[in-house]
Amino acid sequence: MIKSWKLLFVSTPVGALGTGLGGGVELTLHNIAQQMLQRHHQLQVVAPAGSTWEHIPIVQIPGNLQIIAQSQERTDAITMPENSLLANMWEYVHEVESEYDLIVNFAYDWLPFYLTPFCQSPIAHLVSMGSLSHAMDGIIAKVDKKFPHTLGFHSYHQAATFPGLNSPLHILSNGIDVSLYDFCPQPKQQLVWIGRISPEKGLEDAVALSYKTNIPLKIMGKLQDESYWQQICQDYPQAPIEYLGFLPTTQMQKIVRECQALLMTHRWVEAFGNVAIEALACGVPVISYERGGPAEIIQDGETGFLVTPDSIPGLVEAVSRLDEISRHRCRQQAETEFSLEALGDRCEKWFGKILASAVRSVELSNK
Ligand code: HBI
Numbered sequence: 001m002i003k004s005w006k007l008l009f010v011s012t013p014v015g016a017l018g019t020g021l022g023g024g025v026e027l028t029l030h031n032i033a034q035q036m037l038q039r040h041h042q043l044q045v046v047a048p049a050g051s052t053w054e055h056i057p058i059v060q061i062p063g064n065l066q067i068i069a070q071s072q073e074r075t076d077a078i079t080m081p082e083n084s085l086l087a088n089m090w091e092y093v094h095e096v097e098s099e100y101d102l103i104v105n106f107a108y109d110w111l112p113f114y115l116t117p118f119c120q121s122p123i124a125h126l127v128s129m130g131s132l133s134h135a136m137d138g139i140i141a142k143v144d145k146k147f148p149h150t151l152g153f154h155s156y157h158q159a160a161t162f163p164g165l166n167s168p169l170h171i172l173s174n175g176i177d178v179s180l181y182d183f184c185p186q187p188k189q190q191l192v193w194i195g196r197i198s199p200e201k202g203l204e205d206a207v208a209l210s211y212k213t214n215i216p217l218k219i220m221g222k223l224q225d226e227s228y229w230q231q232i233c234q235d236y237p238q239a240p241i242e243y244l245g246f247l248p249t250t251q252m253q254k255i256v257r258e259c260q261a262l263l264m265t266h267r268w269v270e271a272f273g274n275v276a277i278e279a280l281a282c283g284v285p286v287i288s289y290e291r292g293g294p295a296e297i298i299q300d301g302e303t304g305f306l307v308t309p310d311s312i313p314g315l316v317e318a319v320s321r322l323d324e325i326s327r328h329r330c331r332q333q334a335e336t337e338f339s340l341e342a343l344g345d346r347c348e349k350w351f352g353k354i355l356a357s358a359v360r361s362v363e364l365s366n367k
Contacts, residue, residue, distance in 0.1 A: 005041045005351065008100040008121075009033055010093055012107050012128070013066040013086040016050035017058070020222040020246040021065075023196050024174075024274045025128040027249075028154075029106050030056070031175055032126075035344030044100075046089050063088040068224075069108050069132050070200050070268070078110045078135050086111050097121045102351055108132075113139040116147060122358040124351060126152045126172070130161035130269035130292065137162055149353050154272030155293035161269050170350045173296075174272050175343025176334070180249055181281035183331045184257035190216040191319070192259040192284070194252065194275040195266070198224040202289075202310075204232050205265035209315045211239035217263075218255055222246045249278075257282035260322055261304065263315065264288035273297055276304075281334035283327035287318040297338075303330045 011029055015021020022029075029045070033056050036043050045053075049060040063085030072079075080087060086109055094115075097103060103123045105112040113136075116123050131137050141164035144151050148167030153159040159169050193206040203219065210217035219241055223229055229243075244255065256262065262279035264270070264286060272293035276286045280297075286304035288294035289311075298304040304325065305318035336342075 005036075005101045005355070006099060007036055007041050007043045007351075008093065008097070008103045009043065009045045010089055010103060010105050010107065010112065011045060011047035011051070013048060013063075013084075013089060013109060014068050015065060016048040016052070017045075018052035019050070023222070024272065025106050025108075025126075027176070027274055028126070028128065028174060031177065031340055031343060032104075032347050034177075035175075035340055035347065039344060039348065046092055048085050048089075059092060061085060061089045061092055066107075066109055069129065069136065070198070072133060074133050076133060076135070080111075090115055094119070102355060104351075108136070110135055110139050113143045116143050116150070122147070122150065122354050124150055124152060124354050127158070127162075127271075128154070129271050130158045131163070137164070141165060149350075149357055152347075152350050155296045157269060157292045157295060158271040170346075170353070172343065172346050172350065173338065174274055174277065175338050175340045175346075176274070176277055176281060177340050178281045178334050178338070181253045181278060181334070182257055183281075183283040183327070185283065185327055187260045187284070187327075188258045190218060190259050191261055191263055192218045192220070192256050192279070193263045193265070194219075194256070194278075195221045195264075196224045197221055197229050199228050200266065200268040202265040202267045203229075204235065205310070205312055205315065206263040207232055207236045207239050207241055208312050209263065209319070210241055211236045212312070212316060213319060214240060215260075215319070216240040216242070218259065219243045220245065220247055220252055220255065253278065253282055256284055259284055261285045261287050261319065264294050265315070266291060266294075267310075268292070270294055277334055277338040280304075280330045280338070283331040285322060285325040285327070285330055287315060287322075299333065301325075303333050 012022040045058045049062045064081040152170045195201040270292035289309040290306040291309045300306045307314035
């Protein structure tokens with residue numbers, strides 16, 4: 001029987017919770033927090049001021065946001081703004097850490113990894129993206145070496161992008177509250193693309209597909225890079241596309257469920273692809289480049305299609321085969337593999353492993 005843990009979750013510093021700026025990690029943090037509370041653990045979330053979640057206790061920390069890691073070059077130095085929110089959040093952690101059994105870091109930033117040896121309490125690091133910079137790769141490998149089991153990833157593909165990892169991998173996959181998504185057996189003649197509108201997500205290929213096939217494309221997600229979006233609109237003025245903004249889950253799924261398929265056209269190694277399991281939960285097949293996390297989610301030919309990366313003809317061919325896919329089977333895969341309970345089990349197992357090895361190292365040091 002697992003005893004009740006005192007958990008401190010430290011959020012991403014790129015945006016307040018509820019704004020969509022945190023991308024997938026915001027949904028992940030919310031779902032894991034919900035699961036831990038349901039399993040009678042005690043939980044506190046440390047997040048940027050302006051975070052608007054209810055039912056989950058949040059300590060709101062002020063300060064200047066961290067710039068998003070994917071906008072930087074691989075060789076860039078680590079940057080910290082003045083009055084850094086990230087630094088302020090970890091100063092708070094330092095003040096209270098002795099009250100907690102485990103700290104869980106959700107930020108893809110150098111500081112929390114660097115501070116790990118200076119903290120009394122063990123830290124679990126949920127690594128939310130693939131390798132992006134040498135500085136992050138280096139500090140992540142250092143934590144992996146010194147603190148085995150403390151790194152959690154969403155997929156093997158994502159973990160494989162980091163050089164020098166040797167301790168056993170903890171792959172969390174991900175999970176969603178499937179009850180929030182309504183199955184739709186009969187879609188409209190339309191496709192959907194969801195994600196932060198930013199170059200690494202490759203929206204232009206989905207728009208090119210829509211233009212070529214003249215199938216309407218619904219687009220949702222945070223408009224992160226305005227000039228990138230404008231360029232796409234200029235390149236494909238005739239494409240039957242419609243941008244619907246960043247919608248909360250309940251409204252987003254109302255649109256997704258009526259679509260023939262979700263398109264995933266990402267350029268980078270997507271760590272996981274939350275939108276893929278959200279679509280499956282609606283019974284919507286996923287057509288994705290065979291790159292990163294989605295390659296471990298989609299059962300090719302069963303719940304969607306895996307396409308040669310960056311091949312628009314490959315996307316066109318996959319769309320023409322959609323009647324081979326059972327929408328019921330898509331929903332079923334979400335219910336069995338990607339439920340909140342399945343994610344909660346994987347996280348509890350990971351946290352338990354860290355706490356067990358932390359206890360053992362204390363016993364050894366007391367000998
Ligand atoms: N960038 N610096 C930084 N820190 C983060 O925590 C971060 C990010 N970019 C994107 C991001 N987190 C999330 O959208 C992804 O982890 C999903």
